[in-house]
Amino acid sequence: MVKKQLIMEKSLELFVENGFESTSVQQITERCGISKGAFYLHFKSKDELIYCLIDQFMSEFIADVERSVSGDTPPEELLYNFLHLIFSEFQKQANIAKLFMKEQVVSFNKDLLEKMQMYQIMFNRIILSVVQRQYVQTDKKMHLDIVMVINGLTKSYSELIFLDNYSVDLDKLCKSIVEKVSIIAQHANIHTITLDYFASTNHQIQITRESIIELINEVLNEIDDHKIVRESLVLLKEHLKESNLSEVLVQGLLKNIRTHTRCKWIAFLYQLEIEKEGGQ
Amino acid sequence: MVKKQLIMEKSLELFVENGFESTSVQQITERCGISKGAFYLHFKSKDELIYCLIDQFMSEFIADVERSVSGDTPPEELLYNFLHLIFSEFQKQANIAKLFMKEQVVSFNKDLLEKMQMYQIMFNRIILSVVQRQYVQTDKKMHLDIVMVINGLTKSYSELIFLDNYSVDLDKLCKSIVEKVSIIAQHANIHTITLDYFASTNHQIQITRESIIELINEVLNEIDDHKIVRESLVLLKEHLKESNLSEVLVQGLLKNIRTHTRCKWIAFLYQLEIEKEGGQ
């Protein structure tokens, strides 16, 4: 399995350097010092590689972001925590962050495109929930515009830092963005986006119990170690079908699996699903 | 020459649909209903096509932007004018605007990359000059951060409107952005970017008299009609070498050529060059 990681790392470098389309499998295998056949031992196709690369990063990333602004954070620290996590995660995974900034949606296959869209929506949802909690005083009509401001500032500062290699003090940067957003939340009156935008994009994302079960099965096939994680997953899967566990037990099981990187995404979707059920 | 325009239009469509790398010359010629040979009658290579496409749009775009915030605009309207021009220009040239948002710098050849970088710097300079004039009261240390805010907001709202097809009232949108930026200019205190960033990027852009003369010669070869434009260009070229005209005459000649789309860029660079000279 270590070779698979090697391929992912080296190919990521090449994608950042030359773009996805312009990087050939040949180039990847050369940089890895392996043969072409070895590549196809680990990935069914070049498309699967890019899909893996993005999915692995994004599922973990979104789940981390979600946790950084979870219920037990004081409302006034939400945005700061959110920003800090994003920028430090970008710093840790500089290559894939750059790939996201440079390469855009074009030229990805349909599956990946849909997935990306879903991540985008989830991301916006998280930001919206941050805004709703941190800026309770602000008129709700402004909330979506504030989401746009956060999105825009994050984007332009990210590019400055990671593409232009401008070095800043992370703490100061986050504080400065929080300051700007807070000022706007306090004083701005003109809003341009209405909730129908979110409504129109939200219904596109379909999380079903079946899709989560499928995901769990996938992960169960992949991990062999970690008895606790395996058994928790099995129990959670059971619960999805039969609803045979109390809430507190489910929360415990979710905490069990969240430590495993491959499960963060499942935990996130699971939480969303049971919240949806509870709300109805 | 009408066929060249056809190629540019149709190829632009395809680039937006599939990306630059994934669009083959074959596809372009098919959509145009012409043969492969005909394509290479108008463009030396596929690279030249994309270069033309971007350069033609950008040179005109930047020059228009620059004019929209020129000296005779009341300071309090500068940012509004700037934003309004950008968004309405994007609306007019929706396809190429989308291309810029979707396709990023990767996979372009070196020449084009340098050019793009130059445009980016010019763009930032224009925004900075807007900020400096409209927000004179604001601490200068905040100016670059305000530039970042404008950049970020423009970017995220553009994507919302042009990629997600969210329709908004242009006037209201611009007012809302101006409001946000003004609020930040008034209240924000934490700044994260220092002028050394601009200093470090600015020296990269080298406009020499020779390069302007070269540009003028290029355009002279391309346009046959328009006697006034031709003669103005020749006189301006002379003046670059000999400095034989008074400032007021030069300004008049610049006004003569600015009406011609292919000359807007030259006029812009020329203005920059003579200002540089005057300042020294």
Add this chain to the structure above:
DNA sequence: TATACTAATGACTAATTGGTCAGTTGTCAA
């Protein structure tokens, strides 16, 4: 009609692409 010219064609090439698979290598246990 004959000539001269440009505009346009599309079969062609050489190179590269993603992907395959018969065969080789290395590493175990028996």
Add this chain to the structure above:
DNA sequence: TTGACAACTGACCAATTAGTCATTAGTATA
């Protein structure tokens, strides 16, 4: 030493690519 097995190789394939060029079509002038 043998045999079984998985990891790995790289020559190979069909498809596609950007770009070329001998040929043809169309048109204006003589």
